[in-house]
Amino acid sequence: MSEDDARGTPYAPHTAATTAAMLDAVGVDSEAALFDIPESVAFDSDFDIPERSERETRSHVEGILGRNDDLTAFLGRGHYDHYVPSIVDDLAGRSEFLTSYTQYQPEIAQGFLQALFEYQSMLVELTGLGVANCSMYDAATALGEAATLSQRLRSVSGDRILVPDLLRAGKRAVLDNYAAGPGLTVETYPTTDGNVDLDALRGALGDDVAMVYAENPTVRGTIEEGLAAVGDAADAHDALFCLGTDPVAMALLETPASVGADVVVGDASSLGTGTAYGFGLGLFVTREAYLRQVPGRLVGAAEDDSGRRAYTLTLQTREQHIRRERATSNICTNQAWVALRAAMHAAWLGPDGLVDLAESCVTRARDLAARIDEISGVRAPVHDRHHFREFVAHTDQPAEAIRADLAEEGYAVHAVGDHEIQICATETTERAVDDFVDTLAEVAR
Amino acid sequence: MSEDDARGTPYAPHTAATTAAMLDAVGVDSEAALFDIPESVAFDSDFDIPERSERETRSHVEGILGRNDDLTAFLGRGHYDHYVPSIVDDLAGRSEFLTSYTQYQPEIAQGFLQALFEYQSMLVELTGLGVANCSMYDAATALGEAATLSQRLRSVSGDRILVPDLLRAGKRAVLDNYAAGPGLTVETYPTTDGNVDLDALRGALGDDVAMVYAENPTVRGTIEEGLAAVGDAADAHDALFCLGTDPVAMALLETPASVGADVVVGDASSLGTGTAYGFGLGLFVTREAYLRQVPGRLVGAAEDDSGRRAYTLTLQTREQHIRRERATSNICTNQAWVALRAAMHAAWLGPDGLVDLAESCVTRARDLAARIDEISGVRAPVHDRHHFREFVAHTDQPAEAIRADLAEEGYAVHAVGDHEIQICATETTERAVDDFVDTLAEVAR
Amino acid sequence: RYEPLLSEKSSETVSTEDGPLPDDLTRDSLTLPDVSEPELARHYTRLSQTNYGVESGPFPLGSCTMKYNPSFTEDLAASPDAAVHPDQPTETTQGTLELLYRLQDYLGRIGGMDAVSLQPPAGAAGEFAGILVAKAYHEHNGEDRSEVLIPESAHGTNFASAAMAGYDVVSLAGDDDGRVDLDALEAAVGEETAALMLTNPNTLGLFERDIEAIAEIVHDAGGLLYYDGANLNALLGRARPGDMGFDVMHYNVHKTFATPHGGGGPGAGPIGVTDELAPFLPAPRVAESGGGYEYVDPDRSMGKVHGFYGNWPVLLKAYAYIARLGDAGLADASAKAVLNANYLAEQIDYEIPFGPFHHEFVASAGEQDAADVAKRMLDYGVHPPTTKWPEIVPEALMTEPTEAESRRTLDQLAAAFDAVAGESDETLASAPESTAARRIDQVRAAREPRLSWQSLDE
Amino acid sequence: RYEPLLSEKSSETVSTEDGPLPDDLTRDSLTLPDVSEPELARHYTRLSQTNYGVESGPFPLGSCTMKYNPSFTEDLAASPDAAVHPDQPTETTQGTLELLYRLQDYLGRIGGMDAVSLQPPAGAAGEFAGILVAKAYHEHNGEDRSEVLIPESAHGTNFASAAMAGYDVVSLAGDDDGRVDLDALEAAVGEETAALMLTNPNTLGLFERDIEAIAEIVHDAGGLLYYDGANLNALLGRARPGDMGFDVMHYNVHKTFATPHGGGGPGAGPIGVTDELAPFLPAPRVAESGGGYEYVDPDRSMGKVHGFYGNWPVLLKAYAYIARLGDAGLADASAKAVLNANYLAEQIDYEIPFGPFHHEFVASAGEQDAADVAKRMLDYGVHPPTTKWPEIVPEALMTEPTEAESRRTLDQLAAAFDAVAGESDETLASAPESTAARRIDQVRAAREPRLSWQSLDE
Known part of the structure; x- marks a missing residue:
């Protein structure tokens, strides 16, 4: 722990004596003997990374970050x-939350499960739709997941995804990658004065369209005025209507459900996180009818053996650790802690x-x-x-x-x-x- | 909670409806009716302090603090x-520690009690003396308490306290106030080249001296070389030898016990706190023989009903809340949380x-x-x-x-x-x- | 769930030989626990889990005012700009001085006092400082008064602080209504009276309605009136000690201004005085000067009660709290604290002999042992009230819910009170049963003191 | 200890009328919980008390690497200087870019890779990105390969990520020793093979000794070798994927570089590639240029897998961890992780069919149900291992203590394993009994999904 005394990781408790005793118990005479690595692929050089005390590391990293201008x-x-109120840092920073694992042992993870259940519930209220998952990475990947969802629904056919011409390039690039796997193509429709050009969208629509995507507010900050018509137009071609928004906007603007949205995506890190270089919280909410095709983790209410309400991850057979290549998504690690912060x-x-x-x-x-x-x-x-x-x-x-x-x-x-x-x-x-x-x-x- | 919507304290949960219902339950029709204050002393003006949102308050206070120069x-x-390592802030900041009360209900305060017991134990090791209390305000008040202790001991007589001429003025001023109550006078003895002038001290000593105070290291940073002789000199006149030091210094320098110190005082905030404008942690350690005359709180090991080790505040009959004007000190609120940080x-x-x-x-x-x-x-x-x-x-x-x-x-x-x-x-x-x-x-x- | 002592986990002895100092100046070795950071983190995390804080549940400790401690004030106290050395020249610490100056000013307005010193590091230190101010004042006037009058029901610190300042303490019995007995006061007051120390509302939660008469009696005798700020949380925006005739007062910032109690401290105990007493305040105080701030020593200062300038981080948090709430928030905090106490009192079965009370009330456990009632309440998952004090109420349950509690929580608290009220002495005597530790043998702990891990081996 | 839902505490409906927007653009009202900050603080404090984290006790989840998360990295991530908007011009965010550049560099050295992208926000996203890099590479070379080979025992994400990238997945059975079967590999590999995805050490903790032969087989067929970095914590400073012949890899920073798991995330899944694949990496990457740093888009980038630049705060913490440990610390972390796994394995009664293992081992619960064993271990106050996977070990108990555990804690863990090993099926089936919730009915939860508080009223 001391500065002048570092001989290895400060985060392992072993003294030289304990290490020796443990090696003895295992029956080997060195740590090296525990590694079963062929000589030919063993690494016998250095990374050339200096070790530093905690104080030196802080000073080093603060020095680097200090090179950001104060804009x-x-x-x-x-x-x-x-x-973001202080209390969010305080409570979310409690190690029982911050350092916990995914809630695969729900009996000792009730606190986080309940918090995620509450997060899902708030999104249900904000969207008016029935099912919110407990996070994707960010708005872009949530949009990508919405596109692949459209391919898993029997009610939807077609392989074209329509997005506004003003869609942010980064979001589009991510969507392209998600869309490519299931063979979807992404096309743009025009906007007029910032908002959806409804006539042009209608012209672009056809039965080969699987999903229409719009945002409210738009990337230029304008508020859409005819989203219900967009929803109707998509519906007329059995296409999903996917709406991009965020929880602050949803508190005031027309509810996604009321304009016919089938999926709501967006970034919820506008609550709980503040500016963090694009660090996101992908929200994903959809109709109850699509429940079995939802990507990502879901928390459900349950009962325990004593008959009391408890919470658990549920419908896990959708997920990659069980369904593997037939999973609804590959997502495993998500943004649970960011969702906790947003809910707080x-x-x-x-x-x-x-x-x-x-x-x-x-x-x-x-x-x-x-x-x-x-x-x-x-x-x-x-x-x-x-x-x-x-x-x-x-x-x-x-x-x-x-x-x-x-x-x-x-x-x-x-x-x-x-x-x-x-x-x-x-x-x-x-x-x-x-x-x-x-x-x-x-x-x- | 909202910024534009403040109507009172944000830290009370009452909605207007709840307030009304509660007033109803009490049987009054307004909050004002609950106050039994004669008209003639009622305050019907304003403090003229604006209310601010949390964000505005932070910004306001940060603005003020920002006027400190970066020296x-x-x-x-x-x-x-x-x-101070990060982990100290993290752990000491846990609300179970930070917002807890003095441990008068030990059954739900075992954690803090144990931490204070460990703090006391570390001071026992560092000093070599038998009894450490679980904090005073700072080095100056601990020194003052040592002076009053000398008056409560039957083995000590006299009313003069000898302190080095270099003693920091602030410490001296506090000592003067503590000494005045029991009628002690504080006098200085000379130093030579920074350290105690032993001959001069011997000259100043007499049977009317109740306590000799020295510091190691001294306020000028010098390390004393003949403290055992100081201890002997004080002892020869049945005066207490009180040594001022700090826990970092004690880790290396001669132990107070080995030089004959009867009381050790000083500031332990050099561990756990860092620069905080003189915010202190008064350490107070003495011989077991003086146990019943120790000022401040003491944590002791005990057993609970099930026979397991537990911890509790003990020997409280020394304290003001029980002994009132015959208490060993008036100290009530101490620096417990600062002691927790130092121990961490x-x-x-x-x-x-x-x-x-x-x-x-x-x-x-x-x-x-x-x-x-x-x-x-x-x-x-x-x-x-x-x-x-x-x-x-x-x-x-x-x-x-x-x-x-x-x-x-x-x-x-x-x-x-x-x-x-x-x-x-x-x-x-x-x-x-x-x-x-x-x-x-x-x-x- | 027993957590071993650090010393029981791992201990190491380190030699100090071969260091930079000659051996005769150093100790031989040092033996202390030696654990890694992960072990340390678990140790204190587990310890915290057996400790009850304001965020754990209701905390209705009468007189202690366990209100909610806003998290944002901690962030401000941790600001690097707040980490200043006390010996830095004041021209480089204008931010710190400005904040202290503003707090002096705010506290003066809130208490109705003309001048404030922020130096005392706790309420008791504030009492000591305040009494020394009074003493310096009397001495300056050539008066050698020897007594401080204190009502029987006052906080123990009042007695101890007056004694530490060298005064004889005269204890005043109360009247049948639980307030100062004017006749007894008249009888006790005299030319030896340096001051009367008073809490208002008093420890029964009752406002001393005769405060003006009390002030007159004390002042007429040449004494000063000292206000113990422990219960100021009841009065914010409704009444001010200065307006009632008090000459000196202390503020308990961890009671009134929401700084955390920290398991016993740190607190801060600023004192306020009238103009007449201002020259006797502790040195130094912050003054404005030419658009900036500086330290000045009051002309006839009583000296110091802290080596530096008091508990700066605590003062900073208190300032932030006041700046957050403002007039409306402070007044509302008191209003809700009083409403909560009255509402809770309404719901519980135990008798409450005195009233009308404000932010706290003292119920009587009657035939039950109040300390046992407290232990049993722990089993209901709530913190109990302060017990057995003030003694004027038999088996006192001194209860102060503060403004932070919701009606729902007050109902839970009331349910806990009432459940315990119906239980047998046997049940109470064997409580608590659901806590990390069961009932602790305090008598034996005091009879055979073991105050360090070293003493456990004996 | 049941904590009500926020919605059960207090709920309020707010109208949005009379706001700044015309009514036809707004919702009618919003109903959400309405609690004060003190209630909020207690709510989440109590919720946290029913949750188990790394600082609560041992957490030997195989494959998940629940190592200690240093507190100081959180402070750095909370630094105001780190709070930058992603669209700020890069000339004003040189600090952020420098840190990212240094992390790219460090990760390259640690993995033996030539170029690194930090964009993927999690391990699975790293797999997806890595496979898309491979795909772009093949397509650039005019090859239309359709298959990705994955050992039967691999992480589920490997299969799902390959499928998401549009590949057919070919699952490879292992050999009797628990490693890749070279004959099976030879049989499966071919001109459709885009890549083989491999974890090394594999999920049994075994080093794939034939890694060079495996690389040769895959490369000879024109395929690429993908390294799943989940188990890199076993090898730091001892072996590097790049040196073994891997072409693409991802790093799990929350496994290897101690960023907290956050109850499921966020993570970060940087990917490293050889020079040959560098042009296909996600856009943009950080490059040095004239003493400063800038973003550049790789020439033939596969595009993006995150809307901005990935999980910046997580990357920052990972950098701080690496900078703290340095060469010696990283190598020691692996050495102690492997020592701890071997020591723990030595102490427990359950059979461990495969070895020699490194940082984790897979024991078999034998006749017991591994999931029940896990539930019962909760009653001993420890977190259980990962269970029932990999399936090659019947009733698998996949155990990874990490370097953070002390011998003392490992002995406690072993005692818990051994106590459960001696218990009856009935005892196991009714476990846990000492936790905040008892055994939860997962079947019913899935059959009658209730995924929001709104659904509880139905």
């Missing part, structure tokens, strides 16, 4: 920063707090767009829509130059077109808004 | 910065780690003094002694100017004389040492 990020496009955050907010937060996402974007619209050389919002958290602004100067100038001044925005920047406003940047607007006014003229 | 502090003189840190270090740390306190001070001695305009160490953690350097320039110039450059040292600065070196400033020496060389010439 105020007005960034969104799928990764959002909402204030949602419970901390309560329905009042969550609706307030969602409403502030509308008003902050609207107010900031209005202020920015006053700036000479900028027009905002570009889309004549209601917005959620973020919006696109037109800049007379090249967007890339604006972005770079703002970065110089300590602010980050997205450049999303030659003369279009995208700006996201949440409570965490509240204090910086005035200076940001002034700075933008300077660099934009 | 590298080569400071000691009673408050020391040693690296000591256990993390183990004997190897603790001795290594103590040895590094000697070598770091010695090495830094040697490097500084090379600087033109500086001579170090001033005292021709072995040092622990810190040492005094003579500067040709006025010490106050050096101190101020260093502060400009981001370094803090003590100015302890017209031409004397004091410098403390631990592992936490290791990375800054080279630059510090260069900077000192510039400002000192």
